[in-house]
Amino acid sequence: MSHVTPIFTDLVRVETRLYNAVSARLRAEQGLGLGQYELLEIIDRVPGCRVLDIVGELAITVGAVSKAVDRLEAAGWCVRVAHPQDRRSSVLRLTSEGEKLLAASRPLVESELVSLTAAVSSGDLTRIAATLATLRATLEAGRHGQPG
Numbered sequence: 738m739s740h741v742t743p744i745f746t747d748l749v750r751v752e753t754r755l756y757n758a759v760s761a762r763l764r765a766e767q768g769l770g771l772g773q774y775e776l777l778e779i780i781d782r783v784p785g786c787r788v789l790d791i792v793g794e795l796a797i798t799v800g801a802v803s804k805a806v807d808r809l810e811a812a813g814w815c816v817r818v819a820h821p822q823d824r825r826s827s828v829l830r831l832t833s834e835g836e837k838l839l840a841a842s843r844p845l846v847e848s849e850l851v852s853l854t855a856a857v858s859s860g861d862l863t864r865i866a867a868t869l870a871t872l873r874a875t876l877e878a879g880r881h882g883q884p885g
Contacts, residue, residue: 758849758853759771759853762845763842763849767841769842771846773808773809774839776791776806776809777809777815777835780815780829780830780831781831781839786829787820788802791806798885799884814834814838815829815831815835816829816830
């Protein structure tokens, strides 16, 4: 077994446990899961956000993003509006309800992550963040792991 395999396994298990714990708290306190939160956060952060912007950021399929956005729309948290330069495309915007939900959820996500990572020193977290940012940038630059 490669020395990288156990690192990969730990990385995946840590991500899964963090994701599940944060998602459970969000669902209990705000009524949305972490996947929905992530979509709302991207729509809010990316000017003129389109489905393809989310696809590029999350590396999941157009169909998966489109269905997830449909659910956000049905919940009243976002709307699709015609793209001003391309009528075949839609721009995603948060509704006022979506903005309020996101604003209430951001500190909750942050506090849960701070709590869950408290056993790790801030210096170690800084080094982990730098390492993961480098690895992510390398994978994204090479378009590795993009949906087929």
